[in-house]
Amino acid sequence: MQTEATRALITALYDAYRAGDMPTVMSSLAEDIDWHSVAQAPLPWCGAWRGHAGVSAYFAALSGICTITAYDIERILADGAWATVLASIRVRYHADGSEAGYTKVDVLRVDGGRVAEFREYYDTAAIQRDLGRANTARSD
Template identity: 30%
Template sequence: MNTSDNKALVQHIHAELDKGNGQAFIDSLADDASWTLEGTTPWSRTYAGKEAIREELIKPLFAQFAAPYASKTERIIAEGDRVVVLFSGDVPTKAGKRYNNRYCYVYRLEGGKVKELTEYFDTALVQQALEAPPAAAHAG
C-alpha cells in the first residue's frame, strides 16, 4: 500500500469514528497491533495485540462513558506508512465529568492494517476526568 492508500484507510476509520462507529477502527487493527498511550497516566503504556487493545483499553475506557463518544477529525497527514491524525472528542462520564480531549494519533500501517498506533493527548484531563483502569489492565 502506498501513501494515498494508507491515508484513505485512516480517513475511512476516522469518518466512521466521527459518526460514533468504532467498528472500522477495530477491523483495521492487525492481530499483533500495538497501541501506545504516551505520558504517565494510569492508562499510559503499550497495549500489545488486538485482544489486549479491546479488553484492556477500549472496554474499560468506554465503560466509563455515559453517552456515545463523539469525535471530530480536524486534519490527516500522510507520508509512506505513517498517517497522523489531529482530532478532538467529547463525552460525559458516568461520574458526571466532561471528557473533552484533543489527540494526535500517529499510525503505522502495514499491508492495509494498523500495525502501530501512538497516541498523544491531554494527560492532565485523563487524570481529572477518568478513573484508573482495572488492575488487570496493568498486566501488559
C-alpha cells in the same frame, strides 16, 4: 501511491470509529497491532496493548470510565506508511455525567493494508483532574 492508500485507510478507520462500527475498526487493525496510549497519569486505558485482544481491552477500559460524545478530525497528515491525525474529542464521564473536551494527536503506521502501530498523545493530567472531579462529585 502509498501515501494516498494510507490516507484512505486512516480516513475509513476514523469514519468507522465515529459511526460506532467496531467490527470495521478491528478489521482495519493488524492481528498483532502495537497499541499505545501514552500517558504520564495512571488512567485505566493508558499503557501498551498488543493484538486485537489488547485493543478490545483498551476500549473496554475506556468505555468503563466515559463515553466519547464527539470526535472531530482537524487534519490527517500522511507520508508513506505513516499518518498523523490531529483531533479533538468530547467525553462524558459516567461517574457524574460531566463533560469535557480535549485535543489529541494519533500517530499510526500501516503495513500490509492494515494499521500495525497506533500511538495516541493527549493531556492526561487534564483527564486525570476531570475524572477525579467527576468521581468526587459522585461521592458527595
